[in-house]
Amino acid sequence: MDANDIVIIPLGTISPYPKGDRNCPAFLIKYKDQKMLLDCGNGSTRLLNIPNDLNNLHIFLTxxxxxHISDISALQYASLTHHNIGTLENKIKIYLPDNDINGIRNTIISNKESYSEYLSINNKVKYQIDNLTISFEDNASHSIESYMIQLKNQDTKIVxxxxIGPTNFKKLIDFCSNSDILICESSFLRKYDISGSNKNHFTAFDAATLAKMSNSKQLILTHFWPEEDRDRYLEEAVKVFENTQTAEEGKELVLRRKNYGRKVY
Ligand SMILES: [Zn+2]
Structure with a gap:
Protein backbone atom coordinates (compact mmCIF):
# COMPACT_ATOMS: atom_id res chain seq x y z
CA MET A 1 0.00 0.00 0.00
CA ASP A 2 1.36 3.39 -1.03
CA ALA A 3 1.14 6.27 1.47
CA ASN A 4 -0.88 8.37 -0.97
CA ASP A 5 -3.38 5.67 -1.89
CA ILE A 6 -7.03 6.45 -1.52
CA VAL A 7 -9.02 3.35 -0.65
CA ILE A 8 -12.76 3.20 -1.28
CA ILE A 9 -14.64 0.43 0.50
CA PRO A 10 -18.37 -0.08 -0.01
CA LEU A 11 -19.98 -1.01 3.32
CA GLY A 12 -23.59 -0.86 2.18
CA THR A 13 -24.98 -1.03 -1.35
CA ILE A 14 -28.69 -1.81 -1.17
CA SER A 15 -31.86 0.00 -0.18
CA PRO A 16 -34.35 0.35 1.42
CA TYR A 17 -33.57 -2.58 3.74
CA PRO A 18 -30.54 -4.76 4.52
CA LYS A 19 -30.60 -8.37 3.39
CA GLY A 20 -28.22 -11.30 3.89
CA ASP A 21 -24.68 -9.93 3.96
CA ARG A 22 -25.65 -6.67 2.29
CA ASN A 23 -26.32 -3.41 4.04
CA CYS A 24 -27.97 -0.09 3.41
CA PRO A 25 -25.91 2.77 1.92
CA ALA A 26 -22.42 3.50 3.27
CA PHE A 27 -18.99 4.02 1.71
CA LEU A 28 -15.75 4.18 3.68
CA ILE A 29 -12.92 6.20 2.16
CA LYS A 30 -9.48 5.84 3.73
CA TYR A 31 -6.74 8.33 3.04
CA LYS A 32 -3.50 8.34 5.05
CA ASP A 33 -4.68 8.18 8.68
CA GLN A 34 -8.12 9.69 7.98
CA LYS A 35 -11.40 7.85 7.43
CA MET A 36 -14.45 9.35 5.80
CA LEU A 37 -17.70 7.45 6.06
CA LEU A 38 -20.26 8.59 3.51
CA ASP A 39 -23.66 7.71 5.03
CA CYS A 40 -24.16 4.90 7.52
CA GLY A 41 -27.17 2.84 6.52
CA ASN A 42 -28.61 -0.14 8.34
CA GLY A 43 -26.04 -2.84 9.07
CA SER A 44 -23.03 -1.02 7.62
CA THR A 45 -21.33 -0.63 11.02
CA ARG A 46 -20.58 -4.35 11.17
CA LEU A 47 -18.05 -3.94 8.35
CA LEU A 48 -16.11 -1.25 10.19
CA ASN A 49 -13.00 -2.26 12.08
CA ILE A 50 -13.95 -0.92 15.51
CA PRO A 51 -12.28 0.54 17.53
CA ASN A 52 -9.50 1.37 15.01
CA ASP A 53 -11.86 2.90 12.49
CA LEU A 54 -13.31 5.22 15.14
CA ASN A 55 -10.01 7.10 15.22
CA ASN A 56 -9.96 10.10 12.87
CA LEU A 57 -13.44 9.15 11.71
CA HIS A 58 -15.52 11.70 9.80
CA ILE A 59 -19.11 10.64 9.19
CA PHE A 60 -21.08 12.48 6.52
CA LEU A 61 -24.86 12.12 6.48
CA THR A 62 -26.19 13.21 3.10
CA HIS A 68 -28.83 6.34 5.00
CA ILE A 69 -28.57 7.14 8.70
CA SER A 70 -29.92 4.24 10.71
CA ASP A 71 -26.55 3.09 12.08
CA ILE A 72 -25.53 6.51 13.40
CA SER A 73 -26.75 5.74 16.92
CA ALA A 74 -24.69 2.53 16.97
CA LEU A 75 -21.59 4.51 15.99
CA GLN A 76 -22.35 7.17 18.56
CA TYR A 77 -22.66 4.59 21.30
CA ALA A 78 -19.50 2.83 20.08
CA SER A 79 -17.62 6.13 20.33
CA LEU A 80 -18.74 6.68 23.90
CA THR A 81 -17.99 3.18 25.14
CA HIS A 82 -14.55 3.10 23.52
CA HIS A 83 -13.74 6.51 24.91
CA ASN A 84 -14.80 5.35 28.36
CA ILE A 85 -12.52 2.31 28.27
CA GLY A 86 -9.61 4.31 26.88
CA THR A 87 -9.52 3.04 23.30
CA LEU A 88 -10.76 6.26 21.66
CA GLU A 89 -9.01 9.53 22.43
CA ASN A 90 -10.53 12.04 20.01
CA LYS A 91 -14.17 12.62 19.29
CA ILE A 92 -15.67 11.25 16.10
CA LYS A 93 -16.95 13.99 13.80
CA ILE A 94 -20.46 13.87 12.42
CA TYR A 95 -21.32 16.19 9.55
CA LEU A 96 -25.01 16.61 8.84
CA PRO A 97 -27.39 18.87 6.91
CA ASP A 98 -28.49 22.03 8.71
CA ASN A 99 -32.08 21.58 7.71
CA ASP A 100 -33.78 19.64 10.50
CA ILE A 101 -36.29 17.42 8.74
CA ASN A 102 -38.77 15.78 11.14
CA GLY A 103 -36.54 16.61 14.09
CA ILE A 104 -33.99 13.96 13.11
CA ARG A 105 -31.02 16.32 13.20
CA ASN A 106 -31.92 17.40 16.69
CA THR A 107 -32.36 13.79 17.79
CA ILE A 108 -28.85 12.95 16.57
CA ILE A 109 -27.03 15.95 18.02
CA SER A 110 -28.81 15.78 21.38
CA ASN A 111 -27.86 12.13 21.89
CA LYS A 112 -25.92 12.10 25.14
CA GLU A 113 -24.59 8.59 24.59
CA SER A 114 -21.98 9.74 22.13
CA TYR A 115 -18.40 11.01 22.10
CA SER A 116 -18.71 13.19 19.05
CA GLU A 117 -18.78 16.67 17.63
CA TYR A 118 -21.14 17.99 14.98
CA LEU A 119 -20.48 20.04 11.87
CA SER A 120 -22.74 21.52 9.22
CA ILE A 121 -23.41 20.38 5.71
CA ASN A 122 -24.74 22.97 3.28
CA ASN A 123 -23.95 24.33 -0.19
CA LYS A 124 -21.37 26.83 1.02
CA VAL A 125 -19.24 25.05 3.57
CA LYS A 126 -15.98 23.29 2.71
CA TYR A 127 -13.78 21.13 4.92
CA GLN A 128 -10.13 20.25 4.65
CA ILE A 129 -9.13 16.73 5.67
CA ASP A 130 -5.40 16.28 5.07
CA ASN A 131 -5.09 17.64 1.51
CA LEU A 132 -8.61 16.62 0.50
CA THR A 133 -11.18 19.37 0.13
CA ILE A 134 -14.68 18.18 0.93
CA SER A 135 -17.63 20.10 -0.49
CA PHE A 136 -21.36 19.53 -0.89
CA GLU A 137 -24.32 20.44 -3.03
CA ASP A 138 -28.01 19.91 -2.51
CA ASN A 139 -28.95 18.03 -5.65
CA ALA A 140 -32.47 19.51 -5.58
CA SER A 141 -33.86 16.42 -7.25
CA HIS A 142 -34.57 13.94 -4.44
CA SER A 143 -37.76 13.85 -2.38
CA ILE A 144 -36.08 15.75 0.47
CA GLU A 145 -32.97 17.92 0.71
CA SER A 146 -30.07 15.61 -0.10
CA TYR A 147 -26.41 16.44 -0.61
CA MET A 148 -23.88 15.19 -3.10
CA ILE A 149 -20.33 15.02 -1.72
CA GLN A 150 -17.11 15.82 -3.55
CA LEU A 151 -13.63 14.86 -2.26
CA LYS A 152 -10.83 16.44 -4.19
CA ASN A 153 -7.08 16.99 -4.07
CA GLN A 154 -4.53 17.90 -6.72
CA ASP A 155 -4.63 14.41 -8.19
CA THR A 156 -8.06 12.98 -7.69
CA LYS A 157 -11.73 13.87 -7.65
CA ILE A 158 -14.27 11.51 -6.12
CA VAL A 159 -18.00 12.22 -6.12
CA ILE A 164 -30.65 11.85 -6.74
CA GLY A 165 -33.42 12.13 -9.30
CA PRO A 166 -33.22 12.85 -13.04
CA THR A 167 -35.01 16.20 -12.89
CA ASN A 168 -31.99 18.43 -12.42
CA PHE A 169 -29.36 17.00 -14.74
CA LYS A 170 -27.49 20.20 -15.50
CA LYS A 171 -26.67 20.76 -11.84
CA LEU A 172 -25.61 17.16 -11.39
CA ILE A 173 -23.30 17.29 -14.42
CA ASP A 174 -21.61 20.44 -13.12
CA PHE A 175 -20.92 18.96 -9.72
CA CYS A 176 -19.70 15.61 -11.09
CA SER A 177 -17.66 17.01 -13.96
CA ASN A 178 -14.33 15.29 -14.65
CA SER A 179 -14.58 12.92 -11.69
CA ASP A 180 -12.03 10.17 -11.49
CA ILE A 181 -14.54 8.10 -9.58
CA LEU A 182 -18.28 8.69 -9.69
CA ILE A 183 -20.17 6.69 -7.06
CA CYS A 184 -23.74 6.97 -8.25
CA GLU A 185 -27.03 5.62 -7.09
CA SER A 186 -29.01 3.41 -9.44
CA SER A 187 -32.13 2.43 -7.56
CA PHE A 188 -34.00 1.23 -10.60
CA LEU A 189 -33.70 -0.41 -13.96
CA ARG A 190 -35.00 1.50 -16.90
CA LYS A 191 -37.05 -1.46 -18.07
CA TYR A 192 -39.24 -1.02 -14.98
CA ASP A 193 -39.65 2.69 -15.58
CA ILE A 194 -40.58 2.91 -19.23
CA SER A 195 -42.93 5.80 -18.57
CA GLY A 196 -40.19 7.78 -16.84
CA SER A 197 -42.55 8.28 -13.92
CA ASN A 198 -39.84 7.98 -11.28
CA LYS A 199 -38.55 11.40 -10.33
CA ASN A 200 -36.75 10.84 -7.01
CA HIS A 201 -34.17 8.23 -7.95
CA PHE A 202 -31.89 7.24 -10.80
CA THR A 203 -31.95 4.23 -13.06
CA ALA A 204 -28.69 2.53 -14.08
CA PHE A 205 -29.20 4.19 -17.46
CA ASP A 206 -29.41 7.61 -15.77
CA ALA A 207 -26.21 6.92 -13.81
CA ALA A 208 -24.34 5.94 -16.96
CA THR A 209 -25.66 9.01 -18.77
CA LEU A 210 -24.46 11.23 -15.94
CA ALA A 211 -21.02 9.58 -16.01
CA LYS A 212 -20.78 10.15 -19.75
CA MET A 213 -22.08 13.71 -19.80
CA SER A 214 -19.91 14.75 -16.85
CA ASN A 215 -16.82 13.30 -18.50
CA SER A 216 -16.14 11.07 -15.50
CA LYS A 217 -13.52 8.35 -15.81
CA GLN A 218 -15.04 5.53 -13.82
CA LEU A 219 -18.56 4.79 -12.61
CA ILE A 220 -19.43 2.76 -9.54
CA LEU A 221 -23.10 1.86 -9.31
CA THR A 222 -24.75 1.44 -5.92
CA HIS A 223 -28.08 1.70 -4.04
CA PHE A 224 -29.59 -1.44 -5.57
CA TRP A 225 -33.00 -2.98 -4.99
CA PRO A 226 -32.34 -5.94 -2.62
CA GLU A 227 -34.33 -8.40 -4.71
CA GLU A 228 -32.65 -7.62 -8.03
CA ASP A 229 -29.52 -9.19 -9.52
CA ARG A 230 -26.94 -6.39 -9.71
CA ASP A 231 -25.62 -7.70 -13.02
CA ARG A 232 -28.81 -6.33 -14.58
CA TYR A 233 -27.73 -2.81 -13.55
CA LEU A 234 -24.31 -3.35 -15.02
CA GLU A 235 -25.76 -4.58 -18.31
CA GLU A 236 -27.94 -1.50 -18.57
CA ALA A 237 -25.16 0.95 -17.71
CA VAL A 238 -22.31 -0.38 -19.85
CA LYS A 239 -24.32 0.20 -23.01
CA VAL A 240 -23.95 3.91 -22.30
CA PHE A 241 -20.73 4.08 -20.25
CA GLU A 242 -18.23 1.28 -20.54
CA ASN A 243 -16.00 1.84 -17.51
CA THR A 244 -18.65 0.82 -14.99
CA GLN A 245 -18.56 -1.46 -11.95
CA THR A 246 -21.12 -2.43 -9.36
CA ALA A 247 -20.27 -1.78 -5.73
CA GLU A 248 -20.05 -4.81 -3.46
CA GLU A 249 -19.70 -4.84 0.29
CA GLY A 250 -16.06 -5.09 1.34
CA LYS A 251 -14.64 -5.01 -2.20
CA GLU A 252 -11.93 -2.35 -2.08
CA LEU A 253 -11.02 0.02 -4.84
CA VAL A 254 -7.52 1.48 -4.53
CA LEU A 255 -6.66 4.74 -6.27
CA ARG A 256 -2.91 5.03 -6.65
CA ARG A 257 -0.98 8.07 -7.73
CA LYS A 258 1.78 7.17 -10.17
CA ASN A 259 4.52 9.15 -11.84
CA TYR A 260 3.50 11.36 -14.76
CA GLY A 261 0.22 12.10 -13.01
CA ARG A 262 -1.26 8.86 -14.28
CA LYS A 263 -3.55 6.97 -11.95
CA VAL A 264 -3.89 3.22 -11.78
CA TYR A 265 -6.99 1.56 -10.36
ZN1 LIG B 1 -33.30 9.12 0.14
Whole structure:
Protein backbone atom coordinates (compact mmCIF):
# COMPACT_ATOMS: atom_id res chain seq x y z
CA MET A 1 0.00 0.00 0.00
CA ASP A 2 1.36 3.39 -1.03
CA ALA A 3 1.14 6.27 1.47
CA ASN A 4 -0.88 8.37 -0.97
CA ASP A 5 -3.38 5.67 -1.89
CA ILE A 6 -7.03 6.45 -1.52
CA VAL A 7 -9.02 3.35 -0.65
CA ILE A 8 -12.76 3.20 -1.28
CA ILE A 9 -14.64 0.43 0.50
CA PRO A 10 -18.37 -0.08 -0.01
CA LEU A 11 -19.98 -1.01 3.32
CA GLY A 12 -23.59 -0.86 2.18
CA THR A 13 -24.98 -1.03 -1.35
CA ILE A 14 -28.69 -1.81 -1.17
CA SER A 15 -31.86 0.00 -0.18
CA PRO A 16 -34.35 0.35 1.42
CA TYR A 17 -33.57 -2.58 3.74
CA PRO A 18 -30.54 -4.76 4.52
CA LYS A 19 -30.60 -8.37 3.39
CA GLY A 20 -28.22 -11.30 3.89
CA ASP A 21 -24.68 -9.93 3.96
CA ARG A 22 -25.65 -6.67 2.29
CA ASN A 23 -26.32 -3.41 4.04
CA CYS A 24 -27.97 -0.09 3.41
CA PRO A 25 -25.91 2.77 1.92
CA ALA A 26 -22.42 3.50 3.27
CA PHE A 27 -18.99 4.02 1.71
CA LEU A 28 -15.75 4.18 3.68
CA ILE A 29 -12.92 6.20 2.16
CA LYS A 30 -9.48 5.84 3.73
CA TYR A 31 -6.74 8.33 3.04
CA LYS A 32 -3.50 8.34 5.05
CA ASP A 33 -4.68 8.18 8.68
CA GLN A 34 -8.12 9.69 7.98
CA LYS A 35 -11.40 7.85 7.43
CA MET A 36 -14.45 9.35 5.80
CA LEU A 37 -17.70 7.45 6.06
CA LEU A 38 -20.26 8.59 3.51
CA ASP A 39 -23.66 7.71 5.03
CA CYS A 40 -24.16 4.90 7.52
CA GLY A 41 -27.17 2.84 6.52
CA ASN A 42 -28.61 -0.14 8.34
CA GLY A 43 -26.04 -2.84 9.07
CA SER A 44 -23.03 -1.02 7.62
CA THR A 45 -21.33 -0.63 11.02
CA ARG A 46 -20.58 -4.35 11.17
CA LEU A 47 -18.05 -3.94 8.35
CA LEU A 48 -16.11 -1.25 10.19
CA ASN A 49 -13.00 -2.26 12.08
CA ILE A 50 -13.95 -0.92 15.51
CA PRO A 51 -12.28 0.54 17.53
CA ASN A 52 -9.50 1.37 15.01
CA ASP A 53 -11.86 2.90 12.49
CA LEU A 54 -13.31 5.22 15.14
CA ASN A 55 -10.01 7.10 15.22
CA ASN A 56 -9.96 10.10 12.87
CA LEU A 57 -13.44 9.15 11.71
CA HIS A 58 -15.52 11.70 9.80
CA ILE A 59 -19.11 10.64 9.19
CA PHE A 60 -21.08 12.48 6.52
CA LEU A 61 -24.86 12.12 6.48
CA THR A 62 -26.19 13.21 3.10
CA UNK A 63 -29.87 13.40 4.06
CA UNK A 64 -32.35 12.29 6.67
CA UNK A 65 -33.84 9.20 5.06
CA UNK A 66 -33.46 6.31 7.48
CA UNK A 67 -31.81 3.92 5.04
CA HIS A 68 -28.83 6.34 5.00
CA ILE A 69 -28.57 7.14 8.70
CA SER A 70 -29.92 4.24 10.71
CA ASP A 71 -26.55 3.09 12.08
CA ILE A 72 -25.53 6.51 13.40
CA SER A 73 -26.75 5.74 16.92
CA ALA A 74 -24.69 2.53 16.97
CA LEU A 75 -21.59 4.51 15.99
CA GLN A 76 -22.35 7.17 18.56
CA TYR A 77 -22.66 4.59 21.30
CA ALA A 78 -19.50 2.83 20.08
CA SER A 79 -17.62 6.13 20.33
CA LEU A 80 -18.74 6.68 23.90
CA THR A 81 -17.99 3.18 25.14
CA HIS A 82 -14.55 3.10 23.52
CA HIS A 83 -13.74 6.51 24.91
CA ASN A 84 -14.80 5.35 28.36
CA ILE A 85 -12.52 2.31 28.27
CA GLY A 86 -9.61 4.31 26.88
CA THR A 87 -9.52 3.04 23.30
CA LEU A 88 -10.76 6.26 21.66
CA GLU A 89 -9.01 9.53 22.43
CA ASN A 90 -10.53 12.04 20.01
CA LYS A 91 -14.17 12.62 19.29
CA ILE A 92 -15.67 11.25 16.10
CA LYS A 93 -16.95 13.99 13.80
CA ILE A 94 -20.46 13.87 12.42
CA TYR A 95 -21.32 16.19 9.55
CA LEU A 96 -25.01 16.61 8.84
CA PRO A 97 -27.39 18.87 6.91
CA ASP A 98 -28.49 22.03 8.71
CA ASN A 99 -32.08 21.58 7.71
CA ASP A 100 -33.78 19.64 10.50
CA ILE A 101 -36.29 17.42 8.74
CA ASN A 102 -38.77 15.78 11.14
CA GLY A 103 -36.54 16.61 14.09
CA ILE A 104 -33.99 13.96 13.11
CA ARG A 105 -31.02 16.32 13.20
CA ASN A 106 -31.92 17.40 16.69
CA THR A 107 -32.36 13.79 17.79
CA ILE A 108 -28.85 12.95 16.57
CA ILE A 109 -27.03 15.95 18.02
CA SER A 110 -28.81 15.78 21.38
CA ASN A 111 -27.86 12.13 21.89
CA LYS A 112 -25.92 12.10 25.14
CA GLU A 113 -24.59 8.59 24.59
CA SER A 114 -21.98 9.74 22.13
CA TYR A 115 -18.40 11.01 22.10
CA SER A 116 -18.71 13.19 19.05
CA GLU A 117 -18.78 16.67 17.63
CA TYR A 118 -21.14 17.99 14.98
CA LEU A 119 -20.48 20.04 11.87
CA SER A 120 -22.74 21.52 9.22
CA ILE A 121 -23.41 20.38 5.71
CA ASN A 122 -24.74 22.97 3.28
CA ASN A 123 -23.95 24.33 -0.19
CA LYS A 124 -21.37 26.83 1.02
CA VAL A 125 -19.24 25.05 3.57
CA LYS A 126 -15.98 23.29 2.71
CA TYR A 127 -13.78 21.13 4.92
CA GLN A 128 -10.13 20.25 4.65
CA ILE A 129 -9.13 16.73 5.67
CA ASP A 130 -5.40 16.28 5.07
CA ASN A 131 -5.09 17.64 1.51
CA LEU A 132 -8.61 16.62 0.50
CA THR A 133 -11.18 19.37 0.13
CA ILE A 134 -14.68 18.18 0.93
CA SER A 135 -17.63 20.10 -0.49
CA PHE A 136 -21.36 19.53 -0.89
CA GLU A 137 -24.32 20.44 -3.03
CA ASP A 138 -28.01 19.91 -2.51
CA ASN A 139 -28.95 18.03 -5.65
CA ALA A 140 -32.47 19.51 -5.58
CA SER A 141 -33.86 16.42 -7.25
CA HIS A 142 -34.57 13.94 -4.44
CA SER A 143 -37.76 13.85 -2.38
CA ILE A 144 -36.08 15.75 0.47
CA GLU A 145 -32.97 17.92 0.71
CA SER A 146 -30.07 15.61 -0.10
CA TYR A 147 -26.41 16.44 -0.61
CA MET A 148 -23.88 15.19 -3.10
CA ILE A 149 -20.33 15.02 -1.72
CA GLN A 150 -17.11 15.82 -3.55
CA LEU A 151 -13.63 14.86 -2.26
CA LYS A 152 -10.83 16.44 -4.19
CA ASN A 153 -7.08 16.99 -4.07
CA GLN A 154 -4.53 17.90 -6.72
CA ASP A 155 -4.63 14.41 -8.19
CA THR A 156 -8.06 12.98 -7.69
CA LYS A 157 -11.73 13.87 -7.65
CA ILE A 158 -14.27 11.51 -6.12
CA VAL A 159 -18.00 12.22 -6.12
CA UNK A 160 -20.66 10.38 -4.15
CA UNK A 161 -24.12 11.34 -5.37
CA UNK A 162 -26.20 9.74 -2.61
CA UNK A 163 -29.88 9.84 -3.63
CA ILE A 164 -30.65 11.85 -6.74
CA GLY A 165 -33.42 12.13 -9.30
CA PRO A 166 -33.22 12.85 -13.04
CA THR A 167 -35.01 16.20 -12.89
CA ASN A 168 -31.99 18.43 -12.42
CA PHE A 169 -29.36 17.00 -14.74
CA LYS A 170 -27.49 20.20 -15.50
CA LYS A 171 -26.67 20.76 -11.84
CA LEU A 172 -25.61 17.16 -11.39
CA ILE A 173 -23.30 17.29 -14.42
CA ASP A 174 -21.61 20.44 -13.12
CA PHE A 175 -20.92 18.96 -9.72
CA CYS A 176 -19.70 15.61 -11.09
CA SER A 177 -17.66 17.01 -13.96
CA ASN A 178 -14.33 15.29 -14.65
CA SER A 179 -14.58 12.92 -11.69
CA ASP A 180 -12.03 10.17 -11.49
CA ILE A 181 -14.54 8.10 -9.58
CA LEU A 182 -18.28 8.69 -9.69
CA ILE A 183 -20.17 6.69 -7.06
CA CYS A 184 -23.74 6.97 -8.25
CA GLU A 185 -27.03 5.62 -7.09
CA SER A 186 -29.01 3.41 -9.44
CA SER A 187 -32.13 2.43 -7.56
CA PHE A 188 -34.00 1.23 -10.60
CA LEU A 189 -33.70 -0.41 -13.96
CA ARG A 190 -35.00 1.50 -16.90
CA LYS A 191 -37.05 -1.46 -18.07
CA TYR A 192 -39.24 -1.02 -14.98
CA ASP A 193 -39.65 2.69 -15.58
CA ILE A 194 -40.58 2.91 -19.23
CA SER A 195 -42.93 5.80 -18.57
CA GLY A 196 -40.19 7.78 -16.84
CA SER A 197 -42.55 8.28 -13.92
CA ASN A 198 -39.84 7.98 -11.28
CA LYS A 199 -38.55 11.40 -10.33
CA ASN A 200 -36.75 10.84 -7.01
CA HIS A 201 -34.17 8.23 -7.95
CA PHE A 202 -31.89 7.24 -10.80
CA THR A 203 -31.95 4.23 -13.06
CA ALA A 204 -28.69 2.53 -14.08
CA PHE A 205 -29.20 4.19 -17.46
CA ASP A 206 -29.41 7.61 -15.77
CA ALA A 207 -26.21 6.92 -13.81
CA ALA A 208 -24.34 5.94 -16.96
CA THR A 209 -25.66 9.01 -18.77
CA LEU A 210 -24.46 11.23 -15.94
CA ALA A 211 -21.02 9.58 -16.01
CA LYS A 212 -20.78 10.15 -19.75
CA MET A 213 -22.08 13.71 -19.80
CA SER A 214 -19.91 14.75 -16.85
CA ASN A 215 -16.82 13.30 -18.50
CA SER A 216 -16.14 11.07 -15.50
CA LYS A 217 -13.52 8.35 -15.81
CA GLN A 218 -15.04 5.53 -13.82
CA LEU A 219 -18.56 4.79 -12.61
CA ILE A 220 -19.43 2.76 -9.54
CA LEU A 221 -23.10 1.86 -9.31
CA THR A 222 -24.75 1.44 -5.92
CA HIS A 223 -28.08 1.70 -4.04
CA PHE A 224 -29.59 -1.44 -5.57
CA TRP A 225 -33.00 -2.98 -4.99
CA PRO A 226 -32.34 -5.94 -2.62
CA GLU A 227 -34.33 -8.40 -4.71
CA GLU A 228 -32.65 -7.62 -8.03
CA ASP A 229 -29.52 -9.19 -9.52
CA ARG A 230 -26.94 -6.39 -9.71
CA ASP A 231 -25.62 -7.70 -13.02
CA ARG A 232 -28.81 -6.33 -14.58
CA TYR A 233 -27.73 -2.81 -13.55
CA LEU A 234 -24.31 -3.35 -15.02
CA GLU A 235 -25.76 -4.58 -18.31
CA GLU A 236 -27.94 -1.50 -18.57
CA ALA A 237 -25.16 0.95 -17.71
CA VAL A 238 -22.31 -0.38 -19.85
CA LYS A 239 -24.32 0.20 -23.01
CA VAL A 240 -23.95 3.91 -22.30
CA PHE A 241 -20.73 4.08 -20.25
CA GLU A 242 -18.23 1.28 -20.54
CA ASN A 243 -16.00 1.84 -17.51
CA THR A 244 -18.65 0.82 -14.99
CA GLN A 245 -18.56 -1.46 -11.95
CA THR A 246 -21.12 -2.43 -9.36
CA ALA A 247 -20.27 -1.78 -5.73
CA GLU A 248 -20.05 -4.81 -3.46
CA GLU A 249 -19.70 -4.84 0.29
CA GLY A 250 -16.06 -5.09 1.34
CA LYS A 251 -14.64 -5.01 -2.20
CA GLU A 252 -11.93 -2.35 -2.08
CA LEU A 253 -11.02 0.02 -4.84
CA VAL A 254 -7.52 1.48 -4.53
CA LEU A 255 -6.66 4.74 -6.27
CA ARG A 256 -2.91 5.03 -6.65
CA ARG A 257 -0.98 8.07 -7.73
CA LYS A 258 1.78 7.17 -10.17
CA ASN A 259 4.52 9.15 -11.84
CA TYR A 260 3.50 11.36 -14.76
CA GLY A 261 0.22 12.10 -13.01
CA ARG A 262 -1.26 8.86 -14.28
CA LYS A 263 -3.55 6.97 -11.95
CA VAL A 264 -3.89 3.22 -11.78
CA TYR A 265 -6.99 1.56 -10.36
ZN1 LIG B 1 -33.30 9.12 0.14
Missing amino acids: HYHFD YTSD
